Amino acid sequence: MNISNQPLSGRLTAAVIPAPGQIDIVETSLRLPDAGQVRIKLEGCGVCASNLTPWAGPEWMQFPTEPGGLGHEGWGRIDAVGEGVKGLSIGARVAALTYHAYASHDFASADMVVPLPPALEEKPFPGEPLGCAMNIFKRCDIEPGKTVAIIGIGFLGALLTQLAARAGARVIAISRRRQALEVAKRMGASEAIVMDDHWRIIEEVKKLTAGDFCHRVIEAVGKQWPIDLAAELTMERGRLVIAGYHQDGSRQVNMQLWNWRGIDVINAHERDPAVYIKGMRDAVAAVIEGRLDPFPLYTHRYPLEQLDQALNATRDRPDNFIKALVVN
The missing domain is CATH 3.90.180.10 (Medium-chain alcohol dehydrogenases, catalytic domain)
Structure with a gap:
């Protein structure tokens, strides 16, 4: 050329x-x-x-x-x-x-x-965050009829709410901002819980799930408390997906709880540019097909x-x- x-x-x-x-x-x-x-x-x-x-x-x-x-x-x-x-x-x-x-x-x-x-x-x-959402969603392995809790309803959490709901899952949205919870409801969340008190949230999710808790829990905040809460909301043999961007130092986890419940923990972050591009292509397709708006x-x-x-x-x-x- x-x-x-x-x-x-x-x-x-x-x-x-x-x-x-x-x-x-x-x-x-x-x-x-x-x-x-x-x-x-x-x-x-x-x-x-x-x-x-x-x-x-x-x-x-x-x-x-x-x-x-x-x-x-x-x-x-x-x-x-x-x-x-x-x-x-x-x-x-x-x-x-x-x-x-x-x-x-x-x-x-x-x-x-x-x-x-x-x-x-x-x-x-903005292709990169849309691609991230698609890649995270893929690693969540969400199926129709499953209960999914999403902790943190910013842009990523809202996208994942919509993807999960349109895939047939029951979504419980948890966020500190009431306006964000209203967005989550518009994106398809079945229930919305204000993120204010650790034990109150656990009890509310326990009641909503008849004591079973959630098949999938997506942590999309990037702070210590949401990680702690996410583990508590994950059912036995469930999957905890870390989508939050943790960039302010080390974290502690309740390994006894993780062991006892036998949960799978997925760090859904990617570093391979080719994986990002695949996610961006998937996002284009999802928007065209109406799975993502x-x-x-x-x-x-x-x-x-x-x-x-x-x-x-x-x-x-x-x-x-x-x-x-x-x-x-």
Whole structure:
């Protein structure tokens, strides 16, 4: 392919985090993609809760971030194609697994790109978290008629609620925010429980399940208490699925309880990029087929220049907050 005819002019606009809780917007020259890459003119990028620890400035974090850094939920249109890329063309609308997507453009290896069909035209599609939800759901092994407790109803918990309910499971949603529980009910949860008192929740789930507790319990918070609660709500020979992002140190578990009940514990996080891409492709199919409808969950939208507000909203979670998008 002769790339000399492809667009080069223009500027790359990107967010940089120079210090905890601060952003700068920078502009640099816009290069062509390397061999095997495509360049994506981004329509937007989802804001991930995993950004919040770097945003707070832990000791291990290095500032300033690279331009666009931390953004990994981008989607948009290919506007340049590198040497040797086949099957992808300029103008194609795609989601991609990239890592500098708080920007006007990002670059992706051709095998880290997922085409978006015409049915999704003009729909925001942060592919990485949707792919995570599909991969977690697959590892939950949820069947019709099973009882599933989901602890933590943020974006991920809401998606898993919908996937489980549409697969025929009875879903018990547990969250500290009443507004999030209302979302869970709209996504198909049969019961909704406020996450306020450990023992009260256990007793309520025990009554709802005639003393059997739950076939599957998904922990989607990333804190110690939800892990403790999840084990208590898992029935004998049930499955506890860890979907929460635990990034603030070690955890303790009640190994006696885990042993006694003989539960299976699944860490549903992935690191293989190919698995992420498979999940993103599965998410596209699930949306097209009607098994997944994430669009009502995109509650807050910000321009790139307000990335700091988007991150703060993701941290503080105002009343109706579920998911923030940075849109270009």
